[in-house]
Amino acid sequence: MATVGMSDIKKNIRLIVGEVPYKVVEFQHVKPGKGAAFVRMKMKSFLNGKVVEKTVHAGDKFEVPEITYTTMQFLYDDGESFQFMDNDSYEQLALSYEQCDDASKWFKDGINVDIIFYKGNAISVSAPEIMELVITDTPPNFKGDTSSGSRKPATLETGAVVQVPYHVLEGDTIKVNTVDCEYLEKVK
Numbered sequence: 001m002a003t004v005g006m007s008d009i010k011k012n013i014r015l016i017v018g019e020v021p022y023k024v025v026e027f028q029h030v031k032p033g034k035g036a037a038f039v040r041m042k043m044k045s046f047l048n049g050k051v052v053e054k055t056v057h058a059g060d061k062f063e064v065p066e067i068t069y070t071t072m073q074f075l076y077d078d079g080e081s082f083q084f085m086d087n088d089s090y091e092q093l094a095l096s097y098e099q100c101d102d103a104s105k106w107f108k109d110g111i112n113v114d115i116i117f118y119k120g121n122a123i124s125v126s127a128p129e130i131m132e133l134v135i136t137d138t139p140p141n142f143k144g145d146t147s148s149g150s151r152k153p154a155t156l157e158t159g160a161v162v163q164v165p166y167h168v169l170e171g172d173t174i175k176v177n178t179v180d181c182e183y184l185e186k187v188k
Helices: 097-106
Strands: 003-005 014-017 020-030 038-045 051-057 061-063 067-077 081-086 092-096 112-118 121-126 130-137 151-156 161-165 173-177 182-186
Touching: 014 061, 081 097, 092 097, 092 121, 097 121, 151 173, 161 173, 161 182
Parallel strands: none
Antiparallel strands: 003 061, 014 020, 020 038, 038 051, 067 081, 067 112, 081 092, 112 121, 130 151, 130 173, 151 161, 173 182
């Protein structure tokens, strides 16, 4: 298995800490006036989605997890878990609400998502990075709401809430970055 050292730490790199696979979401190389350099990082667990902080010193090594992705179609929420279907074999797979975590707010019928497998077991879900969704609820515009940086909340068809410019109205279709939960543009 490949290993990662302090100098290899970058955003989105995967590593194993105490038998748990993580993805680095934020890092900072620190070079103090006295003592050796180190790296502070925030890591998100593939198993439960929790973010933890860790300090890495020179000489620390981590194994790289063997993670595979399989594209599957979201079918429905059965009340206890989310149901997915493999697009090739048509086999169904159920994942708990905890395993789907933040990705579940982007699920809509028929959407293709990436199921993340570690050691042969499905552990998490990754929604498409860019999605086109319809706004189902947003406050109306008021005269004078024209400042360029102003935003208002908008509820999307999946239930997710994003901040949108004032010119975007209920019923409009918009492009959204699901990773950062940000409005990108209005679809014409």
